[in-house]
Amino acid sequence: MKLKAFLFVTAALGCVTTPGLAKPKAKPVAPVAAVAEAPEVTAARLRDEALQSNGAYDFVAQLTTRFGARPAGSESERKAAEWSAAELRKMGFENVRIDTFPLVIWQRGAESLEITGPFAQKMVVTALGGSGATPAEGIEGEAVLFETYAEFIDSKTDLAGKIVVILQPTVRTQTGQGYGVNSGSVRRSGPEEAKKRGAVGYVMRSLGTEDHRFAHTGATRFTGVDGLPALAMSPPDAEQFERLLKLQRAGEAGPLRLKMLSTPTVRTGGQSQNVIAEIKGSKRPEEIIAIGGHLDSWDLGTGAIDDGAGVAITMAAAKLIIDHKLRPERTVRVVFWGSEEVSQPGDLGLSGAMAYAKSSDKDKHIVAAESDFGADVIYSLALPKTDTPDFNKTLGKVLYPLSIFIERDPATGGGPDTSPLNAKGVPIFDLQQNGTDYFDVHHTADDTLDRIDPKKMSQNVAAWVATVWMIANTSVTFQPTNGK
Amino acid sequence: MKLKAFLFVTAALGCVTTPGLAKPKAKPVAPVAAVAEAPEVTAARLRDEALQSNGAYDFVAQLTTRFGARPAGSESERKAAEWSAAELRKMGFENVRIDTFPLVIWQRGAESLEITGPFAQKMVVTALGGSGATPAEGIEGEAVLFETYAEFIDSKTDLAGKIVVILQPTVRTQTGQGYGVNSGSVRRSGPEEAKKRGAVGYVMRSLGTEDHRFAHTGATRFTGVDGLPALAMSPPDAEQFERLLKLQRAGEAGPLRLKMLSTPTVRTGGQSQNVIAEIKGSKRPEEIIAIGGHLDSWDLGTGAIDDGAGVAITMAAAKLIIDHKLRPERTVRVVFWGSEEVSQPGDLGLSGAMAYAKSSDKDKHIVAAESDFGADVIYSLALPKTDTPDFNKTLGKVLYPLSIFIERDPATGGGPDTSPLNAKGVPIFDLQQNGTDYFDVHHTADDTLDRIDPKKMSQNVAAWVATVWMIANTSVTFQPTNGK
Numbered sequence: 006m007k008l009k010a011f012l013f014v015t016a017a018l019g020c021v022t023t024p025g026l027a028k029p030k031a032k033p034v035a036p037v038a039a040v041a042e043a044p045e046v047t048a049a050r051l052r053d054e055a056l057q058s059n060g061a062y063d064f065v066a067q068l069t070t071r072f073g074a075r076p077a078g079s080e081s082e083r084k085a086a087e088w089s090a091a092e093l094r095k096m097g098f099e100n101v102r103i104d105t106f107p108l109v110i111w112q113r114g115a116e117s118l119e120i121t122g123p124f125a126q127k128m129v130v131t132a133l134g135g136s137g138a139t140p141a142e143g144i145e146g147e148a149v150l151f152e153t154y155a156e157f158i159d160s161k162t163d164l165a166g167k168i169v170v171i172l173q174p175t176v177r178t179q180t181g182q183g184y185g186v187n188s189g190s191v192r193r194s195g196p197e198e199a200k201k202r203g204a205v206g207y208v209m210r211s212l213g214t215e216d217h218r219f220a221h222t223g224a225t226r227f228t229g230v231d232g233l234p235a236l237a238m239s240p241p242d243a244e245q246f247e248r249l250l251k252l253q254r255a256g257e258a259g260p261l262r263l264k265m266l267s268t269p270t271v272r273t274g275g276q277s278q279n280v281i282a283e284i285k286g287s288k289r290p291e292e293i294i295a296i297g298g299h300l301d302s303w304d305l306g307t308g309a310i311d312d313g314a315g316v317a318i319t320m321a322a323a324k325l326i327i328d329h330k331l332r333p334e335r336t337v338r339v340v341f342w343g344s345e346e347v348s349q350p351g352d353l354g355l356s357g358a359m360a361y362a363k364s365s366d367k368d369k370h371i372v373a374a375e376s377d378f379g380a381d382v383i384y385s386l387a388l389p390k391t392d393t394p395d396f397n398k399t400l401g402k403v404l405y406p407l408s409i410f411i412e413r414d415p416a417t418g419g420g421p422d423t424s425p426l427n428a429k430g431v432p433i434f435d436l437q438q439n440g441t442d443y444f445d446v447h448h449t450a451d452d453t454l455d456r457i458d459p460k461k462m463s464q465n466v467a468a469w470v471a472t473v474w475m476i477a478n479t480s481v482t483f484q485p486t487n488g489k
Numbered sequence: 490m491k492l493k494a495f496l497f498v499t500a501a502l503g504c505v506t507t508p509g510l511a512k513p514k515a516k517p518v519a520p521v522a523a524v525a526e527a528p529e530v531t532a533a534r535l536r537d538e539a540l541q542s543n544g545a546y547d548f549v550a551q552l553t554t555r556f557g558a559r560p561a562g563s564e565s566e567r568k569a570a571e572w573s574a575a576e577l578r579k580m581g582f583e584n585v586r587i588d589t590f591p592l593v594i595w596q597r598g599a600e601s602l603e604i605t606g607p608f609a610q611k612m613v614v615t616a617l618g619g620s621g622a623t624p625a626e627g628i629e630g631e632a633v634l635f636e637t638y639a640e641f642i643d644s645k646t647d648l649a650g651k652i653v654v655i656l657q658p659t660v661r662t663q664t665g666q667g668y669g670v671n672s673g674s675v676r677r678s679g680p681e682e683a684k685k686r687g688a689v690g691y692v693m694r695s696l697g698t699e700d701h702r703f704a705h706t707g708a709t710r711f712t713g714v715d716g717l718p719a720l721a722m723s724p725p726d727a728e729q730f731e732r733l734l735k736l737q738r739a740g741e742a743g744p745l746r747l748k749m750l751s752t753p754t755v756r757t758g759g760q761s762q763n764v765i766a767e768i769k770g771s772k773r774p775e776e777i778i779a780i781g782g783h784l785d786s787w788d789l790g791t792g793a794i795d796d797g798a799g800v801a802i803t804m805a806a807a808k809l810i811i812d813h814k815l816r817p818e819r820t821v822r823v824v825f826w827g828s829e830e831v832s833q834p835g836d837l838g839l840s841g842a843m844a845y846a847k848s849s850d851k852d853k854h855i856v857a858a859e860s861d862f863g864a865d866v867i868y869s870l871a872l873p874k875t876d877t878p879d880f881n882k883t884l885g886k887v888l889y890p891l892s893i894f895i896e897r898d899p900a901t902g903g904g905p906d907t908s909p910l911n912a913k914g915v916p917i918f919d920l921q922q923n924g925t926d927y928f929d930v931h932h933t934a935d936d937t938l939d940r941i942d943p944k945k946m947s948q949n950v951a952a953w954v955a956t957v958w959m960i961a962n963t964s965v966t967f968q969p970t971n972g973k
Contacts (some may be wrong), residue, residue, distance in 0.1 A: 070732040075611025081609070123567070126557025126791070129934055216939040217701055218790070241937045245791070248554040248938075306702070307610070307729070450613055452734075453725045455700040 016244035044386035044478035048403045050473040051325050054212050055398065055467035060321035062459040064092075065314055065380075069307040077344035077356075078108040085300055086278050089341055093320070097327040098282035098339070106360035109349055110275040111227070113134050113304055114268030118208060118236055120147065123258045124249055129239040130208070131220035131305065132267040135348040136196055137232030139206070143266035144234070145170075146205050150261075152251050154191045158198070165203035168263050171195060172243050172250075175213040178447035181378065182438045184447075187212050188223065194237035196225050207235040207266045210243035215445035218242070222303050223448045224348040234267045239389040277301070279357050280341035284326055286477065288334040294476055295373040296323070296432075296469065297340035299357065299422055301347075306452030310443065314340045314457060322469035333477035335371065342422045345377070355421055370431040371481050372476060376469070377420045379447070380457045381439040383409050383468040387416035389432035389483035396481045403471045407464055412437075416486050432483035434476075436468050528962035532887045532955040535809050539951035544805035546943040548576075549798055549864075553791040553938050561785040561828035561840075562592040562759040568786055570762045573825055577804070581811040582766035590844035593833055594759040595619050595711070597788055602692060602720055605629065607742045608733055614692070615704035615722040615789065616751040619832040621682055621849045623690070623717030626655065627750035628652075628718070629756045630689050634734050634745075638675045642682070649687035655679060656727050658735075661698040661727040665862065665924045668931075671696050672707065680709050680719035690749045691719040694727035699929035702726070704786050707932045708832040718751045746846030760784070763841050764825035768810055770961065777850065778960055779857040779915075780807070780953065783822035783906055785831075785840065790936030794927065798941060799860035800825045806953035819855065826906045829861070839905055846909035847866035854915040856960060856967050860953070861904045863931070864941045865891050865923040867952040871900035873916035874968035887955045891948055896921075899969050916967035918960075920952050 019305065070087040086103055093101045111134055118130040146168040151157040153173045171191055176183030196207040211221035218239045225235055238246075250260050280300065286292060298315020302308020316339075323339050326332075343357035353359075361367075386409060388397060401411045418424065419433040427433050446452050475481075556569040570587055577585045595618055630652040635641040637657045655675055660667030680691040695705035702723045709719055722730075735851040736742050764784065770776060782799020786792020807823050810816075827841035837843075845851075856873065870893060872881060885895045901907060904919040911917050930936050959965075 013656055066732065070729060070736070071608050073604075073608070073729075120557075124555050124557070217703075218933075218935045219702075241935075241939045244939065245554060245557075245937070248550065252554070449702075451702045451725075453702055453729070455725045457726065 025093060040258070044475055045399050045403050046293060047331065047358070047478070048474040050470040051092070051329065051474055052403060052407065052467040055322070055325055055330070056463050056469050058195050058321070058325065058463060058466070059459055060324055061314070061317040061462050061466045062457065064320060065309060065317035066454055067455065068313050068317065069309045073307045074304045075300060075302045075308055076117050078110040078277045078306045082277060082301050082343060086280050086341065086343065088137065089280050089300065093280070093282040093339070096324050098323070099285050102154035103278045103280055104279045104360060105276050106356050108275040108277045108344055108356055110272050111347065112270050114138065114238060114270060116267055117266045117467060118238065119264050119371050121264050123261070128242040129218050129220050130236040130242070131222045132269055133192060133196065133225040133235040133237060134222060134263045134265065134346065136225050136235035136269065136444055137228050138230035138268050139234045140265055141268060143264050144205055145264045148261040148263045150246060154195065164199065168206035168208060168265060169199040169204045170246060171209040172246055174210060174240065174243070175214050177441060177444070178441055179441050180437070181443065183214070184212055184444050190224055191319040193226050196233040197228065200233040204233065207233050209235070211237040211240055213240055213444050213447070213449065216240060217445070217451065219420050219449035219451050221448040222305060223347060224354065226352065227348040227350050229271045230269055236265065236267060238372065250333065255313050265425055277343035277357060277450060279361050282339050284323055284333060284337045286334055286336040287332040290336050292371045293337040293338050293368050293369045293474060294335055295338045295340055295370055295426070296375070296473060297342060298376045298423070299343070299345035300341040301344050303346055303448050303452070305448070305450040307454065308452060309454045310379040310452050310456050311447050312345065312377045314380035314462065315385045318376045318380070318462065318465050318469055322473055325466070325470045326474065333474065336479040337477055345422055355425065358422040358425045367429055367431065370426060372432045372434055373419070373423045373426050374434045375420050375422045376436070376437065376465070377422065378438040378440050379443040379445045380462040382464045383407065383436045383438050385410050385412050385437045386468070386472060387412040387414070387435040387437065389434060389486045390415045391481050392482050393479065393481040396479060400475045402473065403475065404468060407468055409468055418486050427486055430485045433486045436472060438465065492549070494881055498674050527793065528838055528959050529814065529883050529887050531962070532958040535813065535958055536564035536887060536955040538813070538890065539806070539809055539954050540947050542805070542809065542947060542950070543943055544808055545798070545801040545950045546941065549793055549801035549941065550938055552797050552801065553793045557791045558788045559784060559786045559792055560788045561831045562594040562761045566761060566785050566827060570764050573683040573764050573800070577764070577766040578825070580808050580828040582807070583769050587762045588766055588844060589760050589762045590827070590840050592759040592761045592828055592840055594756050595831065596754050598622065598754060599750055600720065601750045602722065603748050605746045607745070609711060612725070612726040613702050613704050613723040615706045616753055617676060617680065617709040617719040617721060618706060618830065619711035619721035620709050620751065620753065621712050621715035622752050622905050623718045623750055624649055625752060627748050628689055629746060629748045632745040633637050634730060638679065647874040648683065651688050652690035652692060652749060653683040653688045654730060655693040656730055658694060658724065658727070659696050659698050659928060660924060661682060661928070663925050664819050664921070665927065667694055667698070670927050676707055677710050680696065680717040680876045681712065684717040690716065691717050692720050692749070693719070693800055695721040695724055697928050697931070697933065701929070701934050701935065703933035705932040706789060708830060708838065710836065711832040711834050713755045713834065714753055718747065718749060718895040720751060724896065745900050759828035761841060763827050765847050766823045768807055768817060768821045769818040770818055771816040774820050775853050776819040777822050777853045778819055778957060779822045779824055779854055779910070780957060781826060781860070781906070782860045783827070783829035784825040787830055787932050787936070791930070791933040791938065792936060793938045794930050794936050794940050796829065796861045798946065802860045802864070802946065802949050804941045805950045806957055809954045812960065817958065819961040821957055821961055827908055839909065842906040842909045846913055851910065851913055851915065854910060856916045857907045857910050858905070858918045858920065859904050859906045860920070861906065861924040862924050863927040864949060866945045866948045867891065867920045869896050869921045870952070870956060871896040871898070871919040871921060873918060873970045874899045875965050875967050877963065877965040880963060884956065884959045886951060887959065891952055893952055894928065902970050911970055914969045917970045918956070920956060922949065
């Protein structure tokens with residue numbers, strides 16, 4: 006119901022311009038009497054302007070077209086960071102800088118999987134980031150098929166010399182919960198678990214919800230090339246295995262034999278970077294509101310929804326404030342985190358987020374938030390506990406025309422790039438996005454600009470700018486979110 | 490309107506069983522007094538039974554699961570033919586046989602395309618069947634981008650040493666017309682044309698209508714490995730090139746440099762085969778109605794919609810006649826043509842269809858038709874001119890509940906596998922299918938079982954069985970279709 010109401014509202018706007026590669030121009034606006042105007046009045050004005058703007062779409066179009074994939078630590082990621090910093094300066098952001106940090110780089114090699122018999126055929130697969138390598142000629146072994154991860158964990162089957170195949174699907178949800186329950190177990194822990202039991206290879210059904218034939222990569226616990234070779238196969242291939250399993254059970258075939266190839270390499274001494282830009286606060290510049298997304302992407306697509314969208318949405322929200330010649334009372338900071346996607350040796354990851362959370366001004370953050378769930382619409386806002394009565398109610402009125410409600414329960418945290426900040430006591434707010442279709446595309450070759458709907462993206466920017474302006478121009482203070 | 494009406498009708502049926510891999514069982518039916526019943530009464534009964542059956546879906550599930558891709562001349566195609574023949578015998582078809590014919594086999598090698606600068610990035614591509622090879626290390630050259638094929642043909646640009654890139658999209662239509670106008674020019678003639686002008690490589694936007702990142706293969710004029718290397722790129726990649734072209738035109742970059750790799754091989758002395766099965770006619774067995782699809786597929790997917798669907802639909806229609814213990818007055822013959830997808834040296838192709846059209850009993854064919862356009866619903870029937878007044882009207886009444894109308898104009902031909910028969914004077918009828926989404930998937934890795942909707946497929950079988958029964962049990966005779 007809420008979503009339908011929103012779609013009607015945006016459809017009624019009618020005049021959203023056709024998106025292209027033309028750089029967004031600051032529209033001429035009447036001077037705003039910021040001092041005389043209540044924050045919610047300005048927030049509503051910015052919100053409505055965002056709905057008629059394509060700033061985020063134009064930025065993600067530029068970013069994905071110019072740099073394609075931006076794997077963490079690559080030249081492409083570095084160039085994208087340099088270009089972004091230059092663009093942010095041109096837009097009028099202040100204190101633009103690039104902070105670098107070290108990175109171990111896992112790079113995909115050749116990869117393939119085929120059933121050699123019975124029912125010989127090739128499957129569509131991709132290696133998990135951080136996983137091990139086969140010899141150059143690949144490995145062969147008998148498949149042991151498990152319908153669920155729990156079945157694999159509970160199994161007493163001898164796996165010595167075998168290739169473990171997990172067929173568990175990902176449940177489609179609005180919140181991403183279906184992905185969450187699988188990413189830690191099936192993808193992160195699965196290969197190590199299989200190695201402990203003597204398996205020589207690990208193949209999982211991609212953590213994806215679609216029925217198109219894309220394999221979804223993603224990080225597993227970093228083992229380097231000495232770990233177990235681990236592949237994800239496309240959901241239709243996993244369903245093909247299910248049908249083959251039925252034929253086996255019907256006595257129409259013996260065990261399946263697989264040939265598996267994956268030849269990633271690892272090098273140390275790499276480097277990645279965060280891009281940071283600000284709109285300095287007019288009254289309380291030492292109070293920072295940090296918002297952003299991650300600039301790196303997986304190597305398969307062009308990182309449009311993951312997470313070109315997130316950097317573009319948060320940047321565009323802040324840019325609307327600049328374009329309207331407004332200055333917030335508190336400092337608004339936009340961060341393009343580097344290297345969100347990759348795992349690192351020693352059970353580490355999130356190098357960009359951790360480097361940022363160690364920064365000297367982390368104690369100045371009054372709140373932080375990230376956008377890393379695609380480009381669909383926002384449906385709710387979870388805020389940390391506050392000392393300011395009625396702040397939620399006032400912000401709720403500003404967001405209501407976007408079909409966004411304020412969650413009754415306080416926020417429990419955000420996503421990966423704000424989690425190290427959260428652990429250090431920085432409150433986190435969470436503009437929750439509709440992720441129903443997100444895992445159709447996420448971490449696949451299909452993550453390209455075409456997957457983004459500019460109108461939905463503009464609703465997203467509208468929510469961000471209204472929320473950020475309200476926080477920046479009231480005296481609201483939040484309590485720590487206490488992690489999740 | 491028609492389509493909506495149909496969807497309502499099938500939805501109302503409600504009880505269509507969940508498709509699986511269980512083999513279709515002949516349902517117990519009351520003995521049919523075939524002699525006492527008008528053909529249109531039996532046809533309507535068979536039609537309604539088809540709507541509640543999953544015979545075609547179950548067959549294509551078996552075929553694609555057991556054999557995966559079935560490239561022309563491969564072991565997989567041969568095994569699929571042997572299995573199909575055995576299944577057809579088990580079902581009660583008569584005179585089941587496999588006819589072999591020779592084939593030159595083009596086999597895909599490694600293939601890739603990347604922009605090396607500016608805007609370095611990898612593209613999603615696949616080689617065109619029958620096209621030439623690059624050296625093992627690939628070739629590099631400057632890209633010359635053409636927005637349309639006509640622009641390329643008219644261009645006076647010096648192409649010596651360059652890589653031609655054609656960005657022309659395929660128009661989405663119900664009939665496939667958008668594909669038709671491009672397949673002969675852009676895909677079939679393009680590479681030779683570019684070679685004549687001195688180009689070293691050819692890259693085209695896939696003949697596909699979707700926005701997912703699949704490259705669509707397909708045959709070009711056979712040149713063997715000595716011809717020009719020719720790749721198709723996914724539609725989103727072509728759109729990326731369009732955006733890069735805009736950046737060039739805006740003066741933000743110089744010419745694009747490409748690195749292209751394609752290492753196909755060719756071998757002579759291969760072999761392929763047609764599978765033929767009959768229900769012998771009770772009164773005029775020497776009058777043959779030939780229906781079928783092609784058993785081979787491209788190597789990327791599992792050939793579910795192209796053309797596992799076609800063999801399954803026509804087989805399932807004929808099988809309904811057997812399952813109901815009916816015998817048609819004329820002979821109904823099902824043909825699984827081999828090697829439809831490939832081009833051959835000397836401007837030849839359609840080896841299976843040509844071998845079939847040379848058969849000794851070709852003169853006995855009173856009509857032929859093929860199913861080779863996916864598994865969506867039938868919306869009209871084009872019939873050859875007939876000497877039997879009211880045949881069309883009677884058949885129209887039987888097809889009307891399926892939301893299928895009879896075309897006013899006589900059929901002008903069918904598809905590729907019946908065209909050699911047509912050229913020899915055999916009349917062709919054409920059950921026209923909704924192909925609006927067909928070219929989203931056709932010739933890609935995404936052509937798997939998941940793309941088929943069992944309910945739509947059953948409507949298709951219903952149309953076939955009703956039409957075939959009516960032709961087989963009336964004295965209608967058709968005039969030659971005179972090719973198209």
